[in-house]
Amino acid sequence: MTKILSIFNSRRTWAWPYVLFLVLFVLLPLLLIFVYAFTDPQGHFTLKNFVQFFTTNEAVNTFIYSMAIAMLTTIICLLLGYPAAYIMATAELKTPAVMAMLFILPMWINFLLRTLATVELFNMFSIPLGEGALIYGMCYDFLPFMIYPIYNTLQKMDHSLIEAAYDLGANGREVFTKVVLPLSTPGIYSGIIMVFMPTVSTFAIAELLTRNKITLFGSLIQRAFGEGGLQMWNYGAALSLIMLLIIGVTSFFGDKDETSSQTII
């Protein structure tokens, strides 16, 4: 009994339930993606699933196209979001907190419904639904994820550094490129990750925004799990593994600042 109590007393053990939970529901499932990707429905080892992907033109093209769309969306979000974050953090707004809240508030309306409303807006102005609508819709959905981390790092920035740079003779542009921009890179990194990750993996938004005219990589994965039989699961797992690889590489580059991706809270 005292032994049990002493285990409970050392608070280290309090994390054990969560560790068990993580192993069972995070690590094991990811391991299963690996297993399914390298096996056939009978459970034998095979590379067929990857061969199938790399030899299907449509699949490879969809993959490249999705990457391009995701990158373009991320760049546009960065170009639109950085100035917004900068203005919010530096300009003397009467209520900066309210402004920041206003950018988050739309997220309380279900994103599918917002996307559908965007579709209706396009219809009202008779703008055809296609690539342009897709990119607009994605930027629309994920712009707040770019603004917020950048806003956070800019706000925490030591403003006396800017004054010091001015005092030492830097002009406005130099202050921005040599002081403000380098100091805000952690926010930019996490903003890029927070926009790129969901855009490269989305499936519902593209389906709704283009009325199924454009297929993205995420939709390809979803179809492999939705409509096909057992065989498709293994193929879908292989596609998921490819996406996992991209996510891993992206987050590795963004790893420099793990803390600010948490600042979205």
Added chain:
Amino acid sequence: MELSSAKIEAKKRERDIKIKRVCAQSYLWLLLLLLYAPIVLIIVFSFTKSKVLGNWTGFTFALYENLFTGYDRVAQVHVDPNLYYSLWYTLLIALVAATFSTLLGTLAAIGIFNMRQKGRKAIQFMNSIPMINPDILTGISLFLLFVFLGISRGLTTVIIAHVVFCTPYVVLSVMPRLTKMNPNIYEAALDLGATPFQALRKVMMPELWPGMLSGFILSITLSIDDFGVTFFTKGSGGLDTLSTFIYADARKGGLTPELRPLFSLIFITMLVLLIIINWRAAKQKK
């Protein structure tokens, strides 16, 4: 002469700053306009009765009435009952998952905080995986797990899946509170005869609860907004949350019109809540 030119210079600079500020502010308002345009559309068209969004057929509260009575008096048909089921399940899943996440995450945060560097790093890495993973990968990996273990998918699996992606945020919200806390007061409580449970409840909880609360609220937000994870873990037993209901609805072609008043009400409620919170925070500052 020199003085006046300096004056003109200063005035010019002042004007430049003013122009800059106006430009900057109008840029923000323009972005907000784009951001809110679809939402305004939803709210405006919640006051008309047309089947499709964007077709104005006169002002009426009919959709609100339908939403609350569940019956369309004019067309004499019931509002799709799945709308109410999915709303109920959305709330149920969010509350249960957020509660579990908050308990699990808080205990985990305390444990991690008291660990040695090595174990701490390992768990923090595992903790970050569900946050980095896009919803489709979390969904598919859990889908494979449930298939592999032979667990039939339904309410339980959806709740587990939501706990998976909510708990990391609870851990992260509670951690800073632990860092701020005096580590000795828990030991002191034990020395003074409290059981570990009493010490947890009476000494640590009061210190940690703001972090727990923000973790809880964040979990609810994430859970309600989720689509991808729910989609893959809900199974085909007819379980739907609002997200998957809207998705299925949109794929069928027509969106249930009563969704418009429902989300208008949700949005207005959130707006009012935010205004109140901000107003109180501003008051406290004074």
